Amino acid sequence: MTIRNRISGQFTLIVASILIGFSLLIYLVSATYRREEFYERLKNKARTTVRFLVEVKEVDNDLLRIIDRNTLTALIDEKVLILNEKNELVYSSVDDHPVRYQPGLLDAVRKTHEVETTNGENELVGILYEANGQRLVVLASAYDQFGQSKLANLRLTLFWGLLGGIVLTVGLGFFFAGQSLQPIGHINQQVQTITARNLRQRLDEGRRQDEIDQLAVNFNAVLQRLEQAFEQQRSFVSHASHELRTPLAALKSEIQLGLRRPLSVERHTEILQNLLTDTDRLIALSNSLLVLARTLENLEAVTMRIVRLDDVLFTAQDELLATHPDYIVHVQYDQIPESDTGTSVVGNEALLVRVVLNLLDNACKYATDHRAQVRIGTQDDYVWLSVTDTGIGLSADEKLHIFEPFYRAPGATEFAGFGVGLAICARIMELHEGQIQVDSEPGKGSTFKVKLKKA
Numbered sequence: 001m002t003i004r005n006r007i008s009g010q011f012t013l014i015v016a017s018i019l020i021g022f023s024l025l026i027y028l029v030s031a032t033y034r035r036e037e038f039y040e041r042l043k044n045k046a047r048t049t050v051r052f053l054v055e056v057k058e059v060d061n062d063l064l065r066i067i068d069r070n071t072l073t074a075l076i077d078e079k080v081l082i083l084n085e086k087n088e089l090v091y092s093s094v095d096d097h098p099v100r101y102q103p104g105l106l107d108a109v110r111k112t113h114e115v116e117t118t119n120g121e122n123e124l125v126g127i128l129y130e131a132n133g134q135r136l137v138v139l140a141s142a143y144d145q146f147g148q149s150k151l152a153n154l155r156l157t158l159f160w161g162l163l164g165g166i167v168l169t170v171g172l173g174f175f176f177a178g179q180s181l182q183p184i185g186h187i188n189q190q191v192q193t194i195t196a197r198n199l200r201q202r203l204d205e206g207r208r209q210d211e212i213d214q215l216a217v218n219f220n221a222v223l224q225r226l227e228q229a230f231e232q233q234r235s236f237v238s239h240a241s242h243e244l245r246t247p248l249a250a251l252k253s254e255i256q257l258g259l260r261r262p263l264s265v266e267r268h269t270e271i272l273q274n275l276l277t278d279t280d281r282l283i284a285l286s287n288s289l290l291v292l293a294r295t296l297e298n299l300e301a302v303t304m305r306i307v308r309l310d311d312v313l314f315t316a317q318d319e320l321l322a323t324h325p326d327y328i329v330h331v332q333y334d335q336i337p338e339s340d341t342g343t344s345v346v347g348n349e350a351l352l353v354r355v356v357l358n359l360l361d362n363a364c365k366y367a368t369d370h371r372a373q374v375r376i377g378t379q380d381d382y383v384w385l386s387v388t389d390t391g392i393g394l395s396a397d398e399k400l401h402i403f404e405p406f407y408r409a410p411g412a413t414e415f416a417g418f419g420v421g422l423a424i425c426a427r428i429m430e431l432h433e434g435q436i437q438v439d440s441e442p443g444k445g446s447t448f449k450v451k452l453k454k455a
């Protein structure tokens with residue numbers, strides 16, 4: 001069942017229930033009102049008749065019958081009977097038609113003084129008249145032709161009104177549901193044309209006001225992220241294969257050189273030494289690529305716990321000095337933390353060590369004095385750590401690209417490296433909901449700063 005049919009069906013059901021309820025109410029109120037009014041008329045008739053008979057001496061049965069039949073207010077099929085205590089008929093407004101009533105009716109009237117009931121199609125009232133020691137039961141019955149025909153008219157009007165109302169509701173419900181769902185159909189058509197190949201396409205966002213426009217806006221945002229992810233993956237693959245090709249080509253030419261003609265043992269040793277260096281470089285590169293690929297994939301699964309940023313710093317410092325004993329790292333607290341947990345953050349220790357290690361390594365690598373100045377401190381809700389060097393520095397344009405995978409500034413190519421370290425750092429900081437910034441001037445040096453929320 002389509003949403004359009006469902007909405008118009010539900011709409012019709014609701015409106016039809018309201019219409020039916022309302023029509024029933026109107027009909028029942030009108031019917032009750034008619035009955036009460038008619039009973040009142042019958043009671044008046046009964047009272048007037050009995051009074052005439054008992055209280056006006058000049059009036060006898062025949063005269064009363066003539067009066068009864070000729071009053072303007074005479075009702076259709078009107079019959080008035082007056083009976084005494086022995087249930088003998090004292091007066092009857094009709095003489096030819098027998099009048100039937102339920103056996104217990106007279107007793108009921110004597111008991112309750114007033115009874116309202118029906119007799120076939122006719123309405124019947126019985127009242128007790130007590131005067132001058134007499135207890136007379138007066139029964140008056142008649143057919144409310146005028147009221148019944150008004151009710152029949154009302155029934156007909158309500159029936160056709162109801163039918164028309166329901167037909168109109170079905171039509172309008174179907175029409176308006178179609179109108180409201182039209183934009184969804186439009187979006188559907190547009191979505192069908194989007195494939196992995198044309199992720200650049202976007203949905204029409206309308207005036208960005210209603211829910212469907214919002215759906216298009218959100219869908220476009222998803223498309224944007226998908227496109228970025230695809231783009232990142234594409235560039236990662238092409239950069240990675242390019243980076244691997246260069247050392248592999250170097251390895252191949254070294255091997256070809258070694259095979260070309262008989263060489264001295266010294267020359268062979270030299271070639272093998274070169275092969276070893278290139279293989280080490282290749283291993284380092286594939287390790288970096290693996291880490292980058294993982295960080296681009298799914299870092300959400302890593303475990304987070306409370307770690308002290310100064311502990312992270314000292315671990316990174318130890319690791320760096322173990323591989324580069326000539327590097328110098330100078331650490332300074334901006335202000336001594338008030339407690340042991342003053343520099344605590346929530347994070348993954350191994351990943352944070354990787355970030356700091358990479359910043360320290362770069363600072364020492366790109367500076368001729370191989371010296372990094374580290375400062376650590378807190379500000380408001382953050383713990384920050386900065387690494388400053390007096391190395392080659394970066395231009396404003398280079399600063400824009402250094403966090404992209406495989407980017408290396410032109411001045412950095414004479415130093416060892418693959419251009420993936422900072423991309424990994426940026427991804428790790430993103431995962432920790434932290435920040436990484438750079439402040440640098442070409443030829444003067446750089447300061448890299450990371451900021452993490454206090455635990």
Ligand code: ADP
Nearest residue numbers: 362363366402408409412417418419420421422
């Ligand atoms: P790598 O250092 O291996 O090239 P990174 O991703 O760590 O890769 O750095 C990317 C680029 O950013 C470097 O190639 C270099 O151009 C620049 N860079 C990073 N750190 C510094 C620094 N301390 N001083 C100057 N340039 C830097």
